[in-house]
Amino acid sequence: MYSKEPLKIYVDFDDCLCETALSFVEIASRLFGKNVPYEELHSFNLQESFSLNDEEYAELMKEGHRPEILLSYEETPGASRVLNELIDEGHEVFVITGRPFAAYEASKQWLEEHDLSRPKLFFLNKYGRDFFYKGGEFNLELEDYYKMHFDYAVEDSPMAFGFFDHLPDLNVLVFDRPWNSKAEFPGANYHRCTDWDIIRDWIRKGGIK
Template sequence: MKFYVDFDDCLCETAKAFTVIAKRFFGKDVPYEKVRFFNLQQSFELTDDEYEKLMLEGHRTEELLSYDETPGASKVLNELIDKGHEVFVITGRPSSSYEASRRWLDEHGLERATLYCLNKYGRDSFIKNSDFNLELEDYYKMSFDYAIEDSPMAFKFFDHMPELKVLVIDRPWNHECELPGENYTRCFDWEQIRREIGE
């Protein structure tokens, strides 16, 4: 089987790290549980300039490497790889963050997972014809059996795969989101993801 896995807030606790950055730089004290919007500019009530600064800081190599792993993620994914399944980490991070993201995966025991940067949200200075960037037209030629995702904004990227089983990691910004169909399942941790895949 083939698995699509989002990086931020699925493999690592990115939003929690961004709450610390927003408080440090702008005095915005928004607890993680109150991050109600996937759009962090909206969640932290930032100006355009502040948001740009937040994103630059959050994508520095030192910051990216410091993000905590979501408990159980690497263990479950390595179990899948050990069984012969393919794991593709497909992130909306800018392509400039590829090397740090690859290093984070390697340092967390996920050397065998393939990493691609996909310009999901139209905010990347895209490097065409690289080994690690996916253009949307190429992504739409791919198929997966399972997807692990947290962002309601990304659900549209699954429309071309009607048989896909989507496991949605429960996060504050998707609490109130109605899942699009019966093939979507809300999961509260990686242990539940393991059980859903096993079933």
């Protein structure tokens, strides 16, 4: 046994909790005949990865955010098991997603169906999307987000790394994905993790006094 202090943990939703990009591979193939293997998604920008024009990209995003599609996303192996273990150990988990707020109901339902009803869910406009709605109870305005403190963050998108600049002591656990395989990490506090068991071990190490 080891003594632990409570930690605050930021967790991204897509491609950390669920296999979103795998579904977009299928959608791009089905809608546009774009057959790009998952392993070749070397850009987080899906418009670039699938070589889509603006109209196609808008259609891709609309399809990928339909409630029935969101609910069909497969869980990333170990996500619910590890997060529930950490919560049981006294840590606090916040799911902070860049999804549009219109996806709230389906996102909340997905979490409940995957035994992840205890983490707090917030929507933060990480990517400047036009269809991100403001003013909702579960939306985070940037000024409110920057007042929050986290000890660990689990994130896959290099485009989101800038949201951690205000937390110099934060340990960022980068979930290993093709689109971040060549990313330059901003500092020594960034650590590449290939699965949720490794993430759990990093966080537990941080909880030891």
